[in-house]
Amino acid sequence: MPKRIAVVTKHKYMGDTLIVTPLLRGIKQAYPESHVTLMAGGAAVQLLENCPYTDTLLAYKKDDGLFALAQKLAKPDICFLVDRSFRAAMLGVACGAKQRVGFNAEGRGFMLTHRVPYLWDKREIVAYLDLLQAITPGTYDPSPILWVKGDEKAAAQARLAPEGTCFIGMQPGANDPYVREWKAEHYALVGDRLSETLGARVVLFGTDTERKAAEAVEAAMRHKPLMLAGKTKLREAMALISCCELWIGNDGGLLHLAAGVGLPTVGIFGPTKYTRWHYDGPRHRSLVSPLAEGVKPTDDAIRAALDAITPDQVEHAARELLSLPL
Template identity: 40%
Template sequence: MPEINRILIVTKSRYLGDTIVAVPAMRALATRYPQAHVTLLSNPAAGELLRGCPYVHEYLARPVTARRRVDLEMWRVLRRKGYDLAVLFNRSLSSAVLAFMARIPQRVGFDTEGRGFLLTRRVPYEPPKHEILHLLDVAEACGAPAQGTHMELWVTPEEREAIRGRMSKEGIDLNAPILLVQPGSNDAYVKRWRTEGFIWVAQQLQKEYGFQVVLLGANNEQDVAEQVASSFKDGALNMVGRTSLREALALLAEVDLLLGNDTGMMHAAVALGTPTVAIFAPHKFQRWAHNHDCHRALTVPLPEGARPTPELIHQHLYAVREEDVLHAAHEVLKVKPPRSGRGESEGHTPS
């Protein structure tokens, strides 16, 4: 590949999880091309999410629903910047058109949506395979071999100290273990497990480990959060809709276990090294679940050859048993037991 001094990376812009799982591939590119200035075109919140990331130098926001006029403006911006290489981690035709119209000479990405003729190097997208491995295939096609498959995020000691202080003011004993529950999600019908299941598992874990319960989620998930919080006679700290993105990341770094659905915050917890137990819809499991070290994911598979209709996905999501979720929590807490205290801590970057 010719000399590369400016790289444009494009990820999906709808969900933050898409950006987090791309970090291993970004690391591979940064290692292979240490002299290159790297720009990430992604979700408007990506710069805040990846604050402290050494693999990206500049962030450009692409709206979740990019209109043709917006892409025309972006095309002009990209052309002026003079990129040598466009790395398309998403699979849309529009992103390939954007890179082509910006006259970026090297354009590498998945051969999907009929966009192969716009790419200089095509990468097959062949499920079933974890999304991290798919994205590393694209990096490999750019001449950048994988530097591990682990995800990373960066939280400062000051951010962690601030969230500890906030929890303490709201009644959390920092010397006792903390269970973070995220019972909500977007696309609730096909991604949200049973509320009563979360309640039962959290109550069992509280009895066994002495967990204090904290709830996390978006503001539009208050209904399910209040239902969970009200089930604890000693109360639970409801922080749903009450944290910024950076505060949520600091909270994830401070707790002992995250119990939740398939969400961006679940991917963030994995990246921060916090033990996780996540319930997945069956059609998302192979591409997005994390089952290694102190992370467990559960699903009930669809019958072989079955069409993944919303109704069938919902049925199988709800079929995940509470006892299996509790067992998964026991497993991860054996790998990484709850902490007995929270003193001064460093920002976490997994190795």
């Protein structure tokens, strides 16, 4: 039985690390007595600070070199290299891990003791569990999970109480907005329709850089939304999102966060990201307009496919999840 296990994820892209929770849960299921260390980006570490499946959380620091990071991992028995980069495999070697389990990508296979094929047509959250299957085959739950503290939930409920009793969370902004952001006027139309149907208040979330996209939705809506884009810290946002009845958003970190705190979600995807990052199951709807056969995935083609997703489709998906008349 391994005593020390390390899990290494990317140092950026919060969503990539949030979906590591099924792997962490599976590791504790397979090795309940092991000490599990997670090395991840600072944002993800904040959101996972009360994860019951980790014993130590290590955040990447800007000035940390490879060997400084290796010293922090302290010779684990097993190192799961979720990060597919060549440098991550070097870290696995440098930290003295006896077994290094990772995706056979980026020409790094010679540094791994267990090489796992990376399949581009597989959901990322399931692919992460392939790493555990490679060393300890078993049945592992792929559903994501995150944890909101009681005092955080209470503070979020108190903040929302003056604003209404039913909330729908939306994230209109995204990284790579041209190929990820659904139109602001579409969000506004869906938000107004659901506000009228449910008597709900739309709450707009996002980072400072996504505030402009949220403001465009706010300006286009007849029913005034609650603007929180750029106004919350990460854990505040997580607690506030957990108070919503439904999440509607682009492919991005907050979609994974919403799924993790248990919300039903409507995810809006471009055709090149859907396969790896969508959610399925009875509590999720993932919408995509595929590229026509033979069409190359240029930015303009992806943009056209994203624009082809209609407000009616998104509203229909939301109504299904909320068990409303269609």
